[in-house]
Every structure is written in structure tokens, then in C-alpha cells.
Amino acid sequence: MKIRVPMDSAAKALGADAVADAITAQAAARGVEVEIIRNGTRGMLWLEPLVEIDVNGVRMGFGPVAPEDVPALLDGKMNGLGPVEDLPFLANQTRLTFARCGVIDPLNLDDYQHHGGLAGLRRALEMTDEDIVAEVTASGLRGRGGAGFPTGIKWNTVREAEAAQKYIVCNADEGDSGTFADRMIMEGDPFTLIEGMAIAGLGVGATRGYVYLRSEYPDAIRVMRAAVKIAQAKGVLGPDVMGSGRAFDMEIREGAGAYVCGEETSLLNSLEGKRGVVRAKPPLPALEGFLGRPTVVNNVISLATVPVIFEKGAEHHASFGVGKSRGTITLQIAGNVKHGGLYETAFGVTLGGVVNDIGGGTASGRPVKAVQVGGPLGAYMPREKFDAPMGYEEFGAEGGLIGHAGLVVFDDTADMLQMARFAMEFCAVESCGKCTPCRIGAVRGVETIDRIAEGDADAAALLTDLCETMTDGSLCALGGFTPYPVMSALTNFPDDFAHRKEAAE
Amino acid sequence: MQPSAPAPSDPELRALISDHLHLEGPLLPMLHAIQRSFGYIPEAAMPLIADALNITRAELHGVISFYHDFRKAPAGRHIVKICRAEACQAVGGNALAQRTLEKLGVDWHGTTINGAVTVEPVYCLGMCACGPAAMVDDRVVARVDAARMDTLLAEVGA
Numbered sequence: 264m265k266i267r268v269p270m271d272s273a274a275k276a277l278g279a280d281a282v283a284d285a286i287t288a289q290a291a292a293r294g295v296e297v298e299i300i301r302n303g304t305r306g307m308l309w310l311e312p313l314v315e316i317d318v319n320g321v322r323m324g325f326g327p328v329a330p331e332d333v334p335a336l337l338d339g340k341m342n343g344l345g346p347v348e349d350l351p352f353l354a355n356q357t358r359l360t361f362a363r364c365g366v367i368d369p370l371n372l373d374d375y376q377h378h379g380g381l382a383g384l385r386r387a388l389e390m391t392d393e394d395i396v397a398e399v400t401a402s403g404l405r406g407r408g409g410a411g412f413p414t415g416i417k418w419n420t421v422r423e424a425e426a427a428q429k430y431i432v433c434n435a436d437e438g439d440s441g442t443f444a445d446r447m448i449m450e451g452d453p454f455t456l457i458e459g460m461a462i463a464g465l466g467v468g469a470t471r472g473y474v475y476l477r478s479e480y481p482d483a484i485r486v487m488r489a490a491v492k493i494a495q496a497k498g499v500l501g502p503d504v505m506g507s508g509r510a511f512d513m514e515i516r517e518g519a520g521a522y523v524c525g526e527e528t529s530l531l532n533s534l535e536g537k538r539g540v541v542r543a544k545p546p547l548p549a550l551e552g553f554l555g556r557p558t559v560v561n562n563v564i565s566l567a568t569v570p571v572i573f574e575k576g577a578e579h580h581a582s583f584g585v586g587k588s589r590g591t592i593t594l595q596i597a598g599n600v601k602h603g604g605l606y607e608t609a610f611g612v613t614l615g616g617v618v619n620d621i622g623g624g625t626a627s628g629r630p631v632k633a634v635q636v637g638g639p640l641g642a643y644m645p646r647e648k649f650d651a652p653m654g655y656e657e658f659g660a661e662g663g664l665i666g667h668a669g670l671v672v673f674d675d676t677a678d679m680l681q682m683a684r685f686a687m688e689f690c691a692v693e694s695c696g697k698c699t700p701c702r703i704g705a706v707r708g709v710e711t712i713d714r715i716a717e718g719d720a721d722a723a724a725l726l727t728d729l730c731e732t733m734t735d736g737s738l739c740a741l742g743g744f745t746p747y748p749v750m751s752a753l754t755n756f757p758d759d760f761a762h763r764k765e766a767a768e
Numbered sequence: 769m770q771p772s773a774p775a776p777s778d779p780e781l782r783a784l785i786s787d788h789l790h791l792e793g794p795l796l797p798m799l800h801a802i803q804r805s806f807g808y809i810p811e812a813a814m815p816l817i818a819d820a821l822n823i824t825r826a827e828l829h830g831v832i833s834f835y836h837d838f839r840k841a842p843a844g845r846h847i848v849k850i851c852r853a854e855a856c857q858a859v860g861g862n863a864l865a866q867r868t869l870e871k872l873g874v875d876w877h878g879t880t881i882n883g884a885v886t887v888e889p890v891y892c893l894g895m896c897a898c899g900p901a902a903m904v905d906d907r908v909v910a911r912v913d914a915a916r917m918d919t920l921l922a923e924v925g926a
Binding site: 272273275276277308309311437438439440441442443446471478479480481482514516517518519520521522533534535536537538539540553554595596597598599600603604626635639669671672673674677682685689692693695 | 791792793794795796797799800821830831834835836837838853854855856857858859890891892893894895896897898899901903906908909910911
């Protein structure tokens with residue numbers, strides 16, 4: 264009997280390890296032979312721990328499973344969900360980047376290859392560096408970390424730079440609330456990130472790579488380190504990548520709890536062992552990055568999408584999407600939502616479609632009040648903007664930021680003044696201190712919002728002015744974009760900023 | 769469980785430092801290794817690290833104080849981190865955090881009188897679809913309600 268119990272940290276945080284232990288114990292007690300495979304998560308987090316049992320080659324789902332459900336599960340008396348891949352949440356997705364996540368054993372390189380793994384790298388090894396970069400450019404892939412910069416153009420800058428040593432740095436400092444796609448793929452399909460980085464290395468002439476992975480993700484660190492070791496032992500990484508005579512090797516580096524290190528230049532400083540202070544650009548990291556050398560800095564999802572582009576071709580990837588947003592968007596539906604999880608689909612689905620149709624509305628059953636899109640630096644979108652299509656430019660036109668495509672749903676009990684205050688407080692805690700509008704402005708922002716709450720009629724204008732200064736006067740997105748949640752809360756939910764004033768009068 | 773080794777000796781510290789000297793950008797891995805062994809960055813490590821990397825003690829202090837993870841004094845026997853980020857707030861994270869702090873009689877970063885638990889804020893554990901989330905030492909827990917938190921605190925002796 265083949266049974267899969269996810270080892271994804273969200274599944275574990277909901278009790279998957281105890282379920283796996285109970286299956287082992289109960290099976291032994293019954294004299295039944297079971298093979299437990301710890302897969303990644305399918306991304307349907309309301310069903311975790313989601314146990315899958317092979318029945319005549321079809322994976323039948325059961326979830327959420329508690330340890331006390333295990334006897335019924337093994338006796339065939341537990342009500343199931345049917346074939347997992349027929350569940351609408353999964354069946355309606357277009358999985359390119361996450362095709363293997365939840366399907367394979369994350370640390371089994373053979374399993375990875377049986378599902379298309381390493382085909383992209385094999386193809387890239389037959390190509391010139393110029394053709395590799397051209398393939399990425401043709402795919403239309405844009406940085407999935409938030410900025411949406413065309414990946415091929417970035418790679419080409421590094422490719423053309425001359426240096427004795429170049430680097431591929433993967434930004435796995437996924438600190439934005441509402442995002443967990445990086446974590447999920449690193450825990451569920453780590454070889455795809457390794458393969459993507461190796462292809463990047465071949466394309467730009469870099470022989471060393473680093474994954475800067477946040478310390479808040481101990482499970483992802485463990486899985487990635489184990490995967491790198493396996494890849495080295497099997498010759499996927501090292502001085503002779505898959506027998507090609509070309510070198511690429513990589514290392515996993517642990518962050519130290521600073522949110523701002525998700526910004527690429529402060530990440531590079533941190534990787535060098537310095538304070539994670541933002542650097543002014545230019546020089547671009549592509550020319551003077553890690554240790555002053557040409558460096559590709561890409562997000563996890565960008566790099567993890569590279570293998571499928573090479574496996575299936577640039578045109579295949581570019582055939583999905585809308586406008587200049589090609590390929591798939593890895594939506595992370597989070598917060599107060601009934602069906603939370605990861606949903607990969609072509610760009611262009613509307614915000615309301617994601618929240619109501621895919622996410623099923625709030626978990627509390629109350630009306631949706633606001634959705635914060637794109638992390639702590641993203642705007643709070645009201646229901647009136649539910650028709651906005653999820654594409655970089657399309658969503659931008661509605662005053663939002665897609666960012667890393669995380670969506671946090673709030674019901675009508677949310678106090679938007681408090682959310683605006685929290686955005687400023689968070690900026691004050693996490694500011695690297697380099698730019699005065701961010702370092703001081705965020706502190707003044709908290710105070711100004713408190714004045715609004717106390718009924719000070721002039722404070723709202725002052726807050727607006729302060730936000731303009733932060734936007735114009737900050738080097739990076741922390742100070743520069745904190746005004747997005749603050750101002751969107753103020754303009755879209757004016758009642759939350761007014762009622763206290765009336766109460767005070 | 770946080771390590772509670774006796775005062776670290778110079779040879780132990782030197783060994784941890786030299787293990788990382790071959791790396792490009794060795795300081796953060798070095799600090800993590802030292803903190804993993806002793807639970808904090810002991811004062812005795814400062815001149816040794818500064819000397820090995822040819823940086824000033826002021827620069828080193830600057831790096832250690834920049835990052836939330838590093839501490840220069842021992843924490844409680846266990847560290848409980850509670851997520852304060854937006855996705856957990858959307859499902860009652862604030863109330864959970866407030867209740868926990870009140871129950872333990874500490875503020876953020878505080879340690880209970882019996883030395884069992886230090887409570888820290890954390891901004892996102894990647895459990896955004898199954899919050900509120902917390903982390904007990906290296907173990908992440910999700911959908912934490914008041915009862916679950918009480919069980920976790922009892923387990924670590926708070």
C-alpha cells in the first residue's frame with residue numbers, strides 16, 4: 264500500500280508528522296505493509312494534512328486527516344475526496360512551475376527525472392549562451408519576485424559583462440505576508456530551482472550560485488541543503504555538470520530575520536556578511552553585484568520556471584497570459600479565506616474571481632472587506648476593484664501591485680486604520696536606516712495615524728504629504744511602497760478613518 | 769530547546785570561526801554557527817571574529833545588531849515566535865498574541881520569570897493560508913487558537 268503524507272512545513276504545522284507516525288504504527292498493528300512517501304503539498308491548504316492512497320494507480324485523497332482518523336483511513340472506512348487530481352481547485356489550474364509539486368518525492372532525483380526534470384538542463388547544455396538567454400527572452404518571463412523586470416534582459420547584461428567570476432543569486436527571502444510559493448516549491452520540488460540556477464549559470468557564464476533563504480523557513484533550508492547534496496553526488500552540480508565538462512555549483516545561505524534583505528542590494532550586502540543596508544543603483548547588481556562582480560539576482564519562482572521553459576520551449580510558455588504578462592501567475596490565496604492555497608493559472612484572471620470563485624470567500628463566512636495584494640507593501644483593494652485583471656500593467660492601472668502575487672483576504676471586521684498603522688509600524692521596525700524618509704518617516708507615520716484616530720482633522724493631509732515624501736525619497740520599495748497600503752486604506756476605506764473622529768466629538 | 773552550554777572557551781570559538789573562513793562572505797554563517805552552539809553570540813567571540821575577518825569590533829557589532837536573529841545575551845530555554853503579519857492578523861493573530869503576552873506576563877522580546885520562554889514577534893512564517901502561526905524553537909505550528917497555544921506553552925514549561 265503506497266501512502267503519501269506531505270512533508271511541506273504547512274502540512275507539518277497542521278500535524279502531518281503525527282499522521283505519518285500513526286499510519287506506521289497502525290499499519291504495523293494490522294500487519295499491513297505500507298510504503299509512506301513524504302511528498303510536497305498540492306497547495307490545497309484547507310485540506311492539509313492531505314493523505315493520498317494509491318488505488319489501482321489513481322491517487323485518492325483524504326483530508327484533513329487527524330491521527331485519530333488513521334484507523335478508519337486504513338480500514339477503508341474514512342470518507343474520501345476522490346481522485347485528488349480531479350478536485351476542481353487542482354483540475355482547473357495550469358501548472359507549469361508547480362507541475363511536480365505535491366506529485367513527486369521531493370528528494371528523489373529519479374522521480375524528478377521521470378516527471379520531466381533535467382530535460383531543460385540537457386537541452387540548455389546543447390545551446391550557446393546567447394541562445395539560452397534568447398530563449399528566456401522569447402518566453403516573456405518576468406521577475407516573479409514583484410518588480411516584473413524581464414528576466415532575459417537581466418541575464419543578457421550579466422552575459423555580456425566580462426569578469427573572471429560571475430554569480431547566480433537566488434532571492435529566497437520570501438518575507439512578504441501572504442506569500443508562500445517560494446517555500447512551497449523549495450520544499451516540494453527543490454531540484455527544479457537547482458536546475459533553473461544551473462541553466463542560468465550556463466546562460467550568463469556563472470559557475471557559482473547562492474540561495475539566500477530566510478531563517479524563518481527551517482524546513483525549506485533543510486530540504487534545499489539535502490537536494491544540493493544529492494545533486495552534487497549525482498553530478499548535476501559540480502565541476503562537470505552532467506558530464507558536459509562545464510562547471511556550476513551552489514550553496515544555501517541562511518538569512519537572519521531582516522525583512523529588508525528581500526531587496527536585492529541589501530540581500531547582496533547581507534550575503535557578503537555586512538549589515539543588510541540598501542545600495543544605491545547604479546551600479547546595477549548585474550554589473551557589480553555579489554563581491555562587486557556581475558550577478559544575476561532572481562526570485563525563486565523566476566528561476567524555478569526556467570526548467571519548464573527549456574523543457575517545453577519558449578513559445579509554450581509565452582502562449583499563456585495576457586498583454587505583456589506571459590506565462591502563469593502563482594497566486595497565493597491567504598488570510599481569512601475558505602479555500603486558501605496556491606493556485607497557478609495564466610495571467611489575466613480577475614481579483615474577484617480569485618477571491619470569490621477560487622478562494623470561496625472568507626473562512627469566517629462574513630463579507631469580504633479588503634484584499635491586500637502583493638505583500639505588506641501592496642495596496643488594500645476594496646470590493647469595487649474586484650474586476651481588476653491580474654496582469655502586471657493591468658493591475659497597476661487599477662492602483663495595485665501584483666508583487667509576488669500573494670493575496671490576503673480580510674472580512675468586514677478588519678479595521679483599516681489599524682492596518683495602515685501596522686504598515687507604518689512594520690516599516691519602522693524593518694527599515695535598514697539608510698534613507699531618512701523611511702527611517703524617520705515610518706515612525707512619524709505611526710504617530711500621525713494615531714492623531715487621525717484621536718480625531719485630529721489636519722492629520723490626514725499631513726499623512727498624505729508624508730507618504731509622498733516617502734515615495735519620492737526612498738531608495739528601495741520598503742520606504743517607497745509602504746505608502747501603497749497606507750494611502751489605499753485611507754482613500755478606499757475613509758469611514759474607518761472618520762468614525763473615531765465623530766466618536767471623539 | 770536553546771543550548772545552555774557553560775561559558776564558551778576560546779578554542780571552541782576559534783574552531784567554529786575557522787570552519788567558515790573558506791566561504792565567500794563568511795560572517796553570517798559563522799554567527800549562526802556560534803549562536804546555534806551557545807544560544808547567543810558571547811562577548812568573548814567578538815575580538816576573535818573581528819581578528820579573523822580583519823574587521824573592527826564596531827563593524828561586527830553593527831552587523832550583529834542589524835539582524836533580528838542574533839542576540840548577545842542568552843534567551844529563555846525556549847523561544848516562542850508569534851506571527852504578527854497581515855495574513856495572521858486577518859484570522860485573529862493580534863488577539864492570540866495579546867492573550868499570550870498577558871498570560872505570560874511579558875512584553876515582546878521578554879522572558880518569563882522562570883526562564884522557560886522568550887516571546888518574539890515574527891513577520892511571516894509562510895503559513896499565510898492557515899494562520900495564526902507560531903514557531904516553538906524550530907517547529908512551526910499553524911491554526912493556533914487559544915487552547916493550542918496553552919498546550920504549546922505547557923509543553924515548554926511556561
